[in-house]
Amino acid sequence: MGCRYVILGHSERRQYYGETSATLNKKMAQAFANGLQPIYCVGENLEEREADRHFDVVKTQIEEVIYNLTPAQFARTVIAYEPVWAIGTGKTATAEQAQEIHAYIRTILREKFGAAADETPILYGGSCKPSNAPELFAKEDVDGGLIGGAALKAADFLAIGKGFPQK
Known part of the structure; x- marks a missing residue:
């Protein structure tokens, strides 16, 4: 097919199709069995964010799936943080x-996988646009973007890419 990556755990799949950690563990296994590199999405909704449970939600999503990987599988995994609370809600x-949540994710990954966590890309997947990309991508633990709607306009997508600093 020519595919290299597969997005797993995307907020829309969790919300509309009821994907659970059990399902995502099976999908991760299938991704690796078929030579695909998973991009595993984590994130909290508005209610969870406002209840100050965002760290707990993200930690659980990582522990229930990523912690089941072997070190070799983990080395091939990309994490994407989706602030579901900021997608289509008018909040940004x-x-x-x-940076705060990306650093937290890296800390959680380090608890299980040690220094390998420092090499794991953590992407930002929350309404990344040409106007906010340079500031987001300048943050230490934001390693790139999981671009959604902005990828529909070639000029916007290219502008986001130009906003990515060489780290």
């Missing part, structure tokens, strides 16, 4: 909020 995550 700041670059500082993105």
Whole structure:
């Protein structure tokens, strides 16, 4: 097919299709069995964010799936943080909020996988646009973007790419 990556755990799949950690564990196994590199999405909704449960939600999503990987599988995995609370709600995550949760994700990954966590790409997947990409991508633990709607306009997508600094 020519596919290299597969997105698993996307917020829309969790919300509309009821994907659970059990399902995602099976999908991860299938991805690796078929030579695909998974991009595993984590994130909290508005209710969870406002209840100050965002760290717990993200930690559970990682522990229930990513912690089941072997070190070799983990080395091939990309993490994407989706601030579901900021997608289509009129609310926007700041670059500082993105950095805070990305750093937390890296800490959780380090608890299980040690220094390998420092090499794991953590992408930002929350309404990344040409206007906010440079500030987001300048943050230490934001390693790139999982681009959604902005990818529908070639000029916007290219502008986002130009906003990515060489780290």
